[in-house]
Amino acid sequence: MGSEFNWHEEAEKQWDDRSEMWSSKSRVMWEEGSRSTIVPFLKQHIGKGAIADLGCGDGFGSYLLFQEGFEVTGVDLSKDMIERANSRIQNEGLSFVQGDLTDLPFQSEQFDGAMAINSLEWIETPYKGLEEIKRILKPGGRLCIGLLGPTAMPRINSYRRLYGEEVICNTMMPWELRKMAEETGWKCIDGQGVYKRGVEETHLHTLDEEMKQALTFMWLFIFEKNG
Known part of the structure; x- marks a missing residue:
């Protein structure tokens, strides 16, 4: 990265905008x-308790988790997002704070679970974010993480890197995230795809996981913290 480019500051500015x-x-x-399938998928693998919604945006996903009985703390880098979340949603057991996914404002082993949907890609070094999530989870805590798949048009946010331009999006393949997670102390429990219209279940049932991932708009993982 160029000496004048600050990924963190640029990410905060762009998400405020x-x-x-x-x-x-x-x-x-x-x-x-x-x-729409994320919360039902998460509920299959994460029981009630304290959960961190990392990259919560305006907090609507956090609110859905709260409705399902979780105690939820939403975190987002964007101050404007957090202000919107706090102004729209105020419930005991649901709160929002501004924070950086690589330096979360929480104690170690504070949460039973975490959700991070399309947020790890927006970190300069995704590994650091994954390590920080591990730090705040209790032993055996689980993470539901959503990663943009190969067919997702929002991946255009990283496209201009091909011209040598500075970008604030690290697109990854689902297999890359799983490999990094398994190399760094996580166990993969389950995975599920989100597909664009036109991809039917009949197209998928004969495919292995890598082929299913190749067709996805988004791939959802459940990882468990070892230890």
């Missing part, structure tokens, strides 16, 4: 769109 756009569509995404 996008907060109104994101907030306008987040509810539809969580209730009907690409994120």
Whole structure:
């Protein structure tokens, strides 16, 4: 990276600028769109307790977790996102704080579980974010993480790197994230795909996991912290 480019500051600025756009569509995404299967999938693997929503945006996903009986703390790098979340949603057992995924404002082993949907990609060194999530989870704690798949148009956020431009998005293949996680003290418990219209279950049932991942808009993982 160039000496004048600060990934953290640029990421915060860009997400502040996008907060109104994101907030306008987040509810539809969580209730009907690409994120509608996440909370049901998470509930299969993470029991009730304290959960951190990392990269919570305007907090609607956090609110859905709260409705399911979790005690939720949402975290986002964008101050504007957190202000929107706090102004729209105020419940005991649901709170929001501004924070950096590589330096979370929490004690070690504070949470029973965590959710990070399309947030690890926005870190300059994703490994550092994964390590910080591990730090805040109790032994055996589980993480539901969503990663943009190969067919996701939002991956355009990292495209300009091909021209040598500075970007704030690290696109990864699902197999890359799983390999990094398993190399650094996580156990993969389960995975599930989110697909664009046109991909039917009949297209998928004969495919192995790597081929299924190749068709995804987003791949969901459940990782468990070893120890």
